[in-house]
Amino acid sequence: MKKKSFDNQAAAPACQMKTTIGGQALIEGLMMIGPDKKVMAVRKPDGSIYLEELSMSRWSGLANLLFVRGSVRLFRQLVTGTRALLRSAELLEEASEPVPSPEPAPETAQSEDPVPAKPRRRTFKEWRAGVDQKIDRFLTHHSEVMLYLSAIGGILFSVILFILLPNLLASGFSHLTGIGESASRASAILKNLIEGVIRIVIFVGYLILASRMSEIKRVWMYHGAEHKTIACYEAQMPLTVENARQFSRFHPRCGTSFMFIVILVSIVVFSLVGWWNPWINLLIRFLLVPVVAGIAYEIIRLAGRFNNPITRAVSVPGLWLQRLTTAEPNDSMLEVAIAAMEAVIPEETGRDKW
Numbered sequence: 001m002k003k004k005s006f007d008n009q010a011a012a013p014a015c016q017m018k019t020t021i022g023g024q025a026l027i028e029g030l031m032m033i034g035p036d037k038k039v040m041a042v043r044k045p046d047g048s049i050y051l052e053e054l055s056m057s058r059w060s061g062l063a064n065l066l067f068v069r070g071s072v073r074l075f076r077q078l079v080t081g082t083r084a085l086l087r088s089a090e091l092l093e094e095a096s097e098p099v100p101s102p103e104p105a106p107e108t109a110q111s112e113d114p115v116p117a118k119p120r121r122r123t124f125k126e127w128r129a130g131v132d133q134k135i136d137r138f139l140t141h142h143s144e145v146m147l148y149l150s151a152i153g154g155i156l157f158s159v160i161l162f163i164l165l166p167n168l169l170a171s172g173f174s175h176l177t178g179i180g181e182s183a184s185r186a187s188a189i190l191k192n193l194i195e196g197v198i199r200i201v202i203f204v205g206y207l208i209l210a211s212r213m214s215e216i217k218r219v220w221m222y223h224g225a226e227h228k229t230i231a232c233y234e235a236q237m238p239l240t241v242e243n244a245r246q247f248s249r250f251h252p253r254c255g256t257s258f259m260f261i262v263i264l265v266s267i268v269v270f271s272l273v274g275w276w277n278p279w280i281n282l283l284i285r286f287l288l289v290p291v292v293a294g295i296a297y298e299i300i301r302l303a304g305r306f307n308n309p310i311t312r313a314v315s316v317p318g319l320w321l322q323r324l325t326t327a328e329p330n331d332s333m334l335e336v337a338i339a340a341m342e343a344v345i346p347e348e349t350g351r352d353k354w
Contacts, residue, residue, distance in 0.1 A: 005351070013235040018304060021230060021344060022253070024081045026088035027215075029336055032226075034344030035352050036330035040084050041340035043332060049339050054084060070297025071290040078114035078151040085301045086147075110208045128235050161206070162199055163266065163285050170195035188275040196267035203263060207324040216284035217327060225329035225337035227322075239342060243333045248327045252354075253304040258316020261296040264317075269295070304354055 029042030031054070038054040057080070063072045095175070138219050174191050210216050231247035232239060260318040266285075269292050273284055303311040329337070 002043070006254070008013065013237060014289050015231065016236045017234055017353045019230065019234055019251075019351050021233070021341070023226040023230070023337075023340065024084065024255075024352070025219045025226060028092060028222075029088050030222045030340055031084040031336075032340040032344045033080075034346055036243050036346050037344045038080070039340050041334050041336045041343070042088050042091050044091065046095065050091060051337055051339060051343055052087070067291075067294040068299060070294040074297070075151060077148050078154060082146050082150045082154070100343045118119045132277055143209070143315040154174060159286060159289055162203055162263070164282050166195045166202060167281050167285055168198040169312045171200050171281070175200075184351045185240055185274075189255040189271045189333055191275050192267055192271040195270070196263065199266070203259070204321070204324075207321065212352060213325045217224065220327040222333050222337070225333040227251040227254065227326060228255050228329065228334065229337040229341045235340060235346070239338045241331045241338070244334050244338060246329070247330060250319045250322045250326050252312075252315035252319065254318055254325075256321045257303075257315055258296060258300050258331070260317045260321055261314065262292055264298070 005151055021034045022033060023030050026040060026042065028044075028260065029040060030049075031038065031040040036056070038056050040054060041054050042050045042052075042230075044050050059069070059073065061069050063076070170191055173194060179190065179194070211220060227249050228244045228247045229239065231251060232244040235247070237243045266288075269288055270285060273288070275281065276284070303314040
């Protein structure tokens with residue numbers, strides 16, 4: 001009996017090389033990042049594929065320092081991803097908005113002695129609209145501020161939901177049940193394990209809820225198109241829809257795998273610092289987030305570089321979770337992914353080798 005692959009696509013050729021090219025799904029498109037170029041491809045309402053090259057970040061300083069580069073690159077990538085996501089939404093809005101036709105100005109009768117209108121006080125709604133307009137003008141002229149604020153807001157939301165909330169719930173559970181009430185090291189490890197289980201449940205639950213949204217479903221489909229296209233390129237096959245279609249939508253070097261490794265690393269790191277009162281616990285966890293992200297980044301790099309039972313075991317949880325964060329794409333989405341991929345492949349052979 002023939003052994004089946006993870007998603008029943010055993011006929012796909014094996015990977016011949018590992019590339020550093022990666023991407024991110026957008027609204028009706030995706031972004032691909034190569035060693036020299038960063039390009040987003042969006043399917044417009046008229047059926048055409050719009051390509052736009054984005055500014056490329058050059059890693060230097062802290063971005064190349066071991067165990068620090070993970071946090072720095074993660075933040076920069078979040079800013080870049082937010083910029084591309086907003087740009088894709090903007091392109092679709094521009095394409096769908098009808099062009100207004102000019103209307104003739106209404107004729108008004110001119111009186112010989114016009115009476116000046118009596119000034120009136122603005123309503124709260126008018127005042128609020130004026131404030132919103134000023135904020136919009138500021139953000140329009142300071143788009144980088146908006147991007148960094150959005151990235152910081154996204155990080156804070158993730159830290160609160162996946163780091164701080166599980167600790168509060170674990171503290172409450174421990175207090176109600178009396179589990180791990182002693183001050184021993186074993187008790188601290190037990191409570192951190194409980195916190196880790198709660199963190200995993202919240203993370204998986206969040207992905208399940210997100211996958212039920214129709215808009216997110218299409219983003220997951222583009223995510224699957226990204227993985228299939230990269231796998232086709234790594235198998236050194238021509239980038240065609242027919243070739244890419246046969247590959248798996250699951251890929252071991254994916255951001256979903258990174259997020260799960262962050263959760264596992266956090267259990268180990270937080271266990272080493274012990275268990276204190278709730279406020280100290282929250283402060284310690286908040287301060288250690290960059291450390292956890294840095295360690296997880298180095299682990300995912302090693303797992304991507306080597307192929308052995310240990311690295312394959314590291315990749316397995318992420319592959320499971322990709323059943324929630326990816327979906328089978330249609331041929332139209334594969335065309336978009338291929339267009340973005342072809343735009344970032346370096347001219348120098350091997351320059352994108354992992």
